[in-house]
Amino acid sequence: MTARRLPPSADPIEPGEAGALSILVDGRPLDGLRGQTIAGVLLASGELAWRRTSVAGAPRGLFCGIGVCFDCIVTVNGERDIRACQRRAVDGDLVEIQHDELPELPGLPELPANGGARS
Template sequence: MTSYRVPAASDPARPAADRPLTIVVDGEPVAGTAGQTIAGVLLGAGRREWRTTAAGGAPRGVFCGIGVCFDCLVEVNGLRDVRACLRRAQDGDVVTRQGGTR
């Protein structure tokens, strides 16, 4: 079983909630805040869909928001099938939509 440690407010590893960051989504800069997930940054920018299904090309974005449904998959820094709802955004991340299967 995996255990998770929540950093204390005084922990320097804890991201400052007011620190801005920018990720690049399909070539466009999108602003967010440290501590947000990639999905949080995308939703904050008004984006609701960023993937299409292999069968039928139906649009997908966040469904469960807790890493269970895999509807929110994106490519991050060249790595496919990253769950946007779980991946904490880092300044300069390059996010690409992915559709269907390769």
């Protein structure tokens, strides 16, 4: 066993009915398991992207999964800019998707229509 593996007893996910939870995401109830992150609940519910505010307008959701990129931010119980990949879901959490417009950043060059992607 490598140092990165956890024994099953250390897994924070609690499968089964005892670990069941429900959160509201923009008013929609989503079921999850205690120990899952909010991103985990969203992904398990089939939501692969929940924001539409990248510079190029591409959908954003889970990118790094380790709390570095901030692509997954949501509002949780009124608290903005929570990284969904880092916050464990709690039964009854009220999650709102942040649909903010990007701020104007003067001095930056215009992006090409394809966001700079290579063809």
